Amino acid sequence: MTPDRRSALLRFWNQLPFFLWLVVLWMMLWGQFTVLAAVTGVAVAVGVTKVFHLPTAELSGRINLWYGLVFVLLFLGELVRGAVTVAWQALRPGATTSGVIAVQLRTDADLIMSHVAVTSSLIPGSLIIEADRERRILYLHVLGIRDQADADRQRRHVLVWEERIVRAVGSRTELAALKSPRTEAAR
Template identity: 60%
Template sequence: MSARTRSVLATVWRQVPFFVWLVALWMLLWGQFTALALVTGIAVAVFATRVFRLPPVELSGRVNPWWLVVFIVEFLWALVRGALTVAWQSVAPRHPGTAIIAVQMRTDDDLIMTHVAVTASLIPGSLLIDSDREQRVLYVHVIGVRTDADVEAQRRDISRWEARIVRALGSRAQVDAVRGVIS
């Protein structure tokens, strides 16, 4: 096998997880896990990956099952807590304060930044409004803040989400970069 063939196969192999994710996303969007949804999902994934050429995303190749479970449990807890908090704020007599905060990412990885942005947006009470890829900054709109201490607490929470995601999916160098963040 030639070096060029090995290189092409390695590139294709690295893209398999994203291809599988596109097919799964298609099936989730349709709410069907049938053979027809699988076939149409594959067709859409092939079309999307051929028409919309994106640069290949390099995975770290490392998944820590323990930290992945910790992330999932803490994420589910944050969903419940966030929903209850937002529900309380909607009926509370005092109007909750809002803020747009900038959160500096510690890692230099587009995939990790995307995971953090999606996680922050899925938790009720916060929403990603912009990201600066070059500076590695996420801008997040949050509710329920009244003081500078509340803003800093929200910023720390998002930094903790980055640390959790990196511990679950990041490379060794990324784990070292977030080591000081308490989860």
């Protein structure tokens, strides 16, 4: 096999999970898991990947099923807790406090940063408003921030999610970054 063909085959296998995810996402958006939805999903996925060609995301090639399961279960619990907290803040008399915090991530991978940002935004009560890729900083708008202690607690909370994601799908290098002394969260 020629080096060019091998490179193309490797790119295909690296992009296949994302391509399949686009098809599944298309089917979920339409709420139909039919052959027609799958065929149109493939057509849309081909169009999206050809028109909006992005660089190949580097996957670690490592998946820890135990930590993946722990992540999913804790995330579902956090969704419920966040929804109850936000509902309570909406129903409680008085002004709800909020703030913008910056969180310095410990890992350098774009994919991990994206996962942390999406996870943080999906949990009710917090929303990513900006991501500084070069400095690995996520800026979040968070409900319930009254003082510096609340802001620090929320920063630690985001870093715990980063750790859970790295333990589930991160590379060995990213795991090592977690074990190094923690970086002080950006203020």
